[in-house]
Amino acid sequence: MLAGEDGHATQKAMQILVALGKIYGARRLVRVASVQVSGVSYKNLGDAGLEFLDRLAEDGRARVKTTLNPAGMSLTDWKSQGIGWGFAEKQLKVIDAYRKLGVEISCTCTPYLAGNTPNFGEHIAWGESSAVAYANSAIGARTNREGGPSALAASLTGRTPLYGLHLDENRAPSLVVDVEAELAFPEDFSAMGYFVGKATGDGIPYFRGIQKASLEDLKMLSAALASSGGVAMFHIAGITPESAIDVKGVEALPFTSKDLGETDRLLNDTGTPDLISVGCPHCSLAELDTIARLLEGRRVRREFWVCCSREVKRESDRLGYSSLIERSGAKFALDTCMVVAPVEDLGHKVVATNSAKACHYLRNSGLKVRFMPLEDCVTEATR
Ligand code: F3S
Numbered sequence: 335m336l337a338g339e340d341g342h343a344t345q346k347a348m349q350i351l352v353a354l355g356k357i358y359g360a361r362r363l364v365r366v367a368s369v370q371v372s373g374v375s376y377k378n379l380g381d382a383g384l385e386f387l388d389r390l391a392e393d394g395r396a397r398v399k400t401t402l403n404p405a406g407m408s409l410t411d412w413k414s415q416g417i418g419w420g421f422a423e424k425q426l427k428v429i430d431a432y433r434k435l436g437v438e439i440s441c442t443c444t445p446y447l448a449g450n451t452p453n454f455g456e457h458i459a460w461g462e463s464s465a466v467a468y469a470n471s472a473i474g475a476r477t478n479r480e481g482g483p484s485a486l487a488a489s490l491t492g493r494t495p496l497y498g499l500h501l502d503e504n505r506a507p508s509l510v511v512d513v514e515a516e517l518a519f520p521e522d523f524s525a526m527g528y529f530v531g532k533a534t535g536d537g538i539p540y541f542r543g544i545q546k547a548s549l550e551d552l553k554m555l556s557a558a559l560a561s562s563g564g565v566a567m568f569h570i571a572g573i574t575p576e577s578a579i580d581v582k583g584v585e586a587l588p589f590t591s592k593d594l595g596e597t598d599r600l601l602n603d604t605g606t607p608d609l610i611s612v613g614c615p616h617c618s619l620a621e622l623d624t625i626a627r628l629l630e631g632r633r634v635r636r637e638f639w640v641c642c643s644r645e646v647k648r649e650s651d652r653l654g655y656s657s658l659i660e661r662s663g664a665k666f667a668l669d670t671c672m673v674v675a676p677v678e679d680l681g682h683k684v685v686a687t688n689s690a691k692a693c694h695y696l697r698n699s700g701l702k703v704r705f706m707p708l709e710d711c712v713t714e715a716t717r
Contacts, residue, residue, distance in 0.1 A: 335491055343394025343435075347487035354484055355495030364457045364496040367475075368399040369489040370445050371437060372461035373482025375406035375674035376425040383482075384424060387431035390486070396436035397492035401445040403462045404616070404641075405429060406676060409441065409669045416680045437489065441669035442643030444553065444616040446473065449645060454575055457500055459488030463566070464557035464615045464691065470567035472552045474575040476500045479566040499567055505576060507569055508537030510586040513544050515594040521688045521707045523551040525597040526589055527558025527565075528690035533587055536564035540581050542571045550618055554689065557615050561691040601693045601705035607686035610634075610715040611672035612708055613641030614689035619649050621708070626655035628712040629662040637682070638664040638715040641671040664715070672696065686714050 335348040351363065373379055379387075406425050407417045417425075433439060442448050443462045452458050452475035460466045461480040469475040478498040480488065488494040498504055511530055517523055530539050539559070547555070547570060559565035569577040612625065617640060625640055640659055642650070647666060650656045656666070667675070672685055673695045685696050686704040688711050693703040706714065 341393040343390040343392065344490050346390065347394065347490035350483055350487040351491060351493065351495055355497065358495060358497040360495035360497040362496050363493040364500060365492055366398055366459045366488050366494050367452055367456045368401070368450050368458050369396070369485050370401050370403065370450060370460035370462050370465055371432070371482065371485045371489065372403040374403045374428065374432070374441065376421060376428055377406045377674060377676050379428060384428055384431070386483075387428060387435075390490070391431040391434040394435055394490045396489045398489060399450060400437045400489040401440040401442070401448070401450040402432055402437050403443055404441050404670045404674050406674050407670050408667060409439070411668070415667070415675065417676070421676060435489070440643060440645070442616045442645070443671070444618070444643060447616070447618055447646055448643040457494065459485050459494040461485035463560035464553070466566050467556035467560045467568065468553060470499055471556065471569065471574050479560075479564065505567060506538065506579060507540035507581055507584055509534050510540045510542060510581050510584050512542050512586055512588045514588055515591040517544065517551070519707050520548070520550045520554040521705075522594060523547070524554040524558045524688070524690040525594055525601070525705070527555040528562045528601065528694070529589060529593050529597045531559040531561060531563030531565050534559070534563050534565050536566070538567050538569070539565065540569045540571070540577070540579070540584065544570050544573060547573050550621060553615050553618070557689065557691040561694045597690070598705060601690055601703065603684070603702035603704065605684040605702045605704070607636065607684045607704050607714060609637045609639065609672065609677060609682040609684075610686045610711050611639040611641060611667070611692070612688050612711050613639070613667070614671055614673065614687060614692040616671070617642040617646060619646055622646065622650040622655045622659070623653070624708065625712065626658040628709060629664060629716075630658050632662055632716045634663040634715040635717065636715050639667040639672060640664055641667045644668050662716075677701070686711055
């Protein structure tokens with residue numbers, strides 16, 4: 335591949351992987367079972383990113399199952415989202431390039447809810463930070479936090495350098511978190527993740543004192559840890575599959591109800607939300623069920639986005655959740671989310687959401703944010 339016998343794109347991809355492997359001291363490459371590619375929104379890629387993809391798509395093809403992160407708009411309903419043709423045309427070209435490369439146009443940050451479901455111990459190369467943390471921690475698969483180019487390179491070669499979280503010795507905790515706060519909602523896991531991510535940096539936190547955690551709790555925790563910090567893996571004693579590990583001598587930090595309250599306050603600006611958006615990371619079916627029940631018989635009076643994958647939406651259609659949600663005036667934001675879509679260009683100024691990760695990145699785009707539980711998001715939208 336490095337000699338160019340498999341074509342230009344594969345050669346380029348292998349050059350990227352070999353360079354990375356040298357930097358991180360990898361002894362060899364390892365085959366990967368799947369890839370999740372980030373770097374899809376034209377908002378982040380720009381023309382340089384689009385040109386890079388077009389060039390690779392001339393002769394490159396995915397060698398393993400490869401799924402795609404959210405794009406900057408719904409691929410079918412971008413007009414009703416208020417997206418102009420200037421942005422849409424470029425975004426559709428990006429998607430076209432990925433399609434040519436053989437990438438599944440899944441456009442979701444929860445691939446593990448939409449058909450890309452790794453097994454325990456499997457090597458993968460994923461690029462969406464929340465999904466990376468979820469896959470390493472909740473599933474026990476093995477991936478570093480790949481950038482857009484390195485994930486795509488893994489897809490085109492079917493391999494990744496063997497270093498970092500692919501190796502047992504790098505999956506040990508660096509910080510113990512004694513959870514004293516009561517975690518009643520997934521949003522509490524989100525706030526805790528935001529607090530702990532800052533304290534951990536790119537280390538591995540080990541949570542003690544959590545009695546139970548749902549898929550949604552773990553999903554929210556993964557996203558928040560990976561946004562305020564560079565966390566790519568965590569353990570929860572008695573819950574995550576690699577938590578039977580010795581933590582003697584590891585520095586410990588408490589997480590109290592005061593910390594929870596302060597993080598909530600920190601994530602709240604002032605102002606009345608003009609966009610309410612839930613589903614960061616993209617909603618699970620259980621979340622859509624909850625949203626449908628909360629919205630049943632009510633009308634939303636402000637723009638309300640429910641972000642999820644097409645795969646989960648199809649199930650929700652079948653079970654009748656989607657019609658309850660849409661009857662209220664709420665909109666599904668498929669293929670995209672409030673962070674990667676150019677919501678600031680759509681005239682929105684204050685966004686309410688139940689995700690600490692979304693608050694973090696929306697602020698970076700100059701928007702004001704309100705962080706609140708899912709139920710309060712619905713109340714806010716309907717009053
Ligand atoms: Fe997913 Fe967008 Fe949040 S990509 S994790 S919904 S910022």
